[in-house]
Amino acid sequence: MDQFLQQLVNGLTIGSLYALIAVGYTVVYGIVQLINFAHGEIFMIGAFGALSTYLILFQGQTSLWVLPFLVLGAMAASVGVAVLTERVAYRPLRGAGRLAPLITAIGISVFLQEFVRLFYDKVPGLDFPSAKQKIPFPQIEVVTGPAIELGPVTIQRAAVFTIGCLIMCGAALWWFINRTRTGRGMQAVSQDPDTAKLMGINVDRVIVVAFAVGAALAAIAGVAQGLLNTNINFKMGFIAGLKAFTAAVLGGIGNVWGAILGGLVLGVLETLAVQFLPGGSPWKDVWAFALLILVLVFRPQGLLGAKVVDRA
């Protein structure tokens, strides 16, 4: 039982990361029916954005007040890159069918990984470490340090931060989608783009907002991952992105609340499978992607159904 509780906490932690990233897949899909396979790299770039902010401005600092600035730096990097890729790569392909943007997304994914790997230490005027190896992520007081013992369960401080971020982002997202003018515009575009135009909604702008919102959440996940893992690398977005995509499909691609639920379910199932099924942790990804296949076969619309950027 203790083992189970411990794994449940671990699963919810990793699941929160998946959920934060999965929202980006699902929001963009809900608006433009594009699986943005470069979204995992947006998450990786968030982590590097936070690291860069730290190295430039706060080298050696460990106080908690640094953390909001790291998050802002991460968001600036992720949102900037996501909006730029939309502008230069996806927008020119609008109306070109589904295959061209999909292949473009895979190309951008490879491009961003290689770009960070080859050029991170070559930024002129800045003394950044090479991204060819793992880079230690800044450790911040309060959110890293000794784990919290809660009866039989040990909870990493960074895990509390991660789950807390998901809760706050979920609430902010609900408010944004249902209570703001732009959020209602997003719902309208996801339900009927042509009619949305007749309402005076600038669909191009809504698409940019969708990319930006997804990137902002992925950036927060990037910071959380850095704190949890204590180091980051240029490849971290690949598997995390695939898992988050799995989570989005599991919950119902296009459905924001499905993405969050799917992330948590995937994280918990994967962690429990490692604990209680034979094979141990090398089999972790096998269980996760086996789940994806099962979902695609037996419930392709996902747990909550693809209701598109929408209330649950």
Add this chain to the structure above:
Amino acid sequence: MTALLEVKDLVVAYGKIVAVKGISFIVGEGEVVTLIGTNGAGKTTTLRTISGLLRPAGGSVLYRGEDISATPAHQIVGLGLAHSPEGRRIFPRMSVEENLLLGAYGRRDNDIDRDLKAAYELFPILGERSRQHAGTFSGGEQQMLAMGRAMMSRPKLLMLDEPSMGLSPLMMKRIMSTVTTLREQGTTILLVEQNARAALKIADKGYVLEVGQIVTEGTGQELLHSDEVRKAYLGED
């Protein structure tokens, strides 16, 4: 009479298929003008081009004398041109009130609440069900919502595409009398209909479209009594 909307030699094509082959018509301020014709005559294509969802291959669309044929769709409603599309196209997973508010999406003034009340007065059923999801509505109720939503932008010109489609005769009468009410309140109306009789009865002017061309035009009464129109569109011998 001054022309609010003037369509000149409009040509619209889907790839190689030319759906509208050089039509011209005028909608004067305060009028109800109707385009009638069978399926595939190019009526919906014409409306979608006027509101910017399609780009013309030739000709022009003048609104208050200015060519709007290159203006993006989302800017056209702000000029005072609202389009209630074929098949209502309400947002099914949003409430009635949210649908109506989307109609006022481009407005920044403080009268939106007042216009919301006005929409509920025009169609009391919408007020009674303002929190209900619009997807659960009947065809007639959805049509009222689509019209109310279009009116929320405070249009000078309201374009209605097949508002009577699929409605009971009673509901159709209700919709047509609302069109007359809106006209009396000062809204100019461009009405596209397959139900020629209902449309011509309330129209000042009518144009008959056949495979992308205007074949006959006249006042509503003239067309109602023209032999040609009676045979082809009113099902009379």
